[in-house]
Amino acid sequence: MCDNPSPARNNRPVPPGPSPDIAHAGFGSAQPQGAAASPGQPGPTLIGWPRQLxxxxxxxxxxRPRGESEDARISMGFRPGRVRVVEEASEHRLGEMEFEMVLNAAGSWAVVSAKTAELLAHEQGHFDIVGLCYRDLVAEARTLRGRSRNRLLLAMREHDQRADSLTREYDTQTEHGRNQANQQAWQRQIAACRQSGMQLTAPPLNAAE
Incomplete structure (x- = not known):
């Protein structure tokens, strides 16, 4: 994912193949359900998000581990399935394939005495911010066309960078969940984007006042 991840999450790619550290829990029914393929239009889909932590x-x-200033951390990754590239009219597009958002259980921890509903909601925010960016990535991947396979795949990196930027902004503005007014503003913004399909942006902080 990134060379210098947010202090509250370690969002690095998970290599292909099964791993005992990956949690495969079910996900919820919030709409939209990731980036699902439309009937008759096969293409990339997202699995593993949304779900409730x-x-x-x-x-x-x-x-807390040495050097940590928080009481919990969620570790996530993005696992592309077998990439299928289809050629159409001398251009390339991605065919049917799955992108999976995964949890790294080994890198996700919480201080037992600090577990609260508020702290879990903050970590859920990290998870959903990244999930929304991955949802948008997969939706865009369905529309991408290009004469170069590399160009087609490299174009998707911007969503990964946006996820990293938003999660840092989230931690800064919410003070790692300690600023409840700003935390609630972010939660409302995340919920609205999940329901509407809009691209996530940082919320206006005066919305909580």
């Missing part, structure tokens, strides 16, 4: 997704620890 629980404390069982985190490894229990008794104290």
């Amino acid at each position: 629980t404390w069982s997704d985190f490894r229990d620890i008794q104290n």
Whole structure:
């Protein structure tokens, strides 16, 4: 994902193949359900998001790791399936394939004594911010056309960079969840974007006042 991830999440790619550290829990029914293919229009789809986090997704620890200033961290990754490129009229597009948003259980932890509904909601925000960016990535991937396969795939990196930028802004503006007014503003913004399909942007902070 990124060379210098947000302090509250370690959002690095997960290599292909099964891993005992990946949690494969079910996901919820919020709309839109990722970037699903339209009938008669096969193409990339997103799985693994949206879903509701629980404390069982985190490894229990008794104290913060050295150098940490927070009481929980969610670790995520993006696993592309087998890439299929289809040629149409001398251009290339992505064919049927799955992009999977995954949790890295080994990198997701919470201090037992600090577990609260508010802290879990903050970590859910990290998860949903990245999920929304991946949803948009997959939706755009369905429309991309290009004469070069590399150009087609490289064009999707901007969504990964946007996820990293938004999650940093989220932590800064919410003070890692401690500023409840700003936290609630972000939660409303995330919920609205999940329901409407709009691209996520930072919320106007006076909306919580």
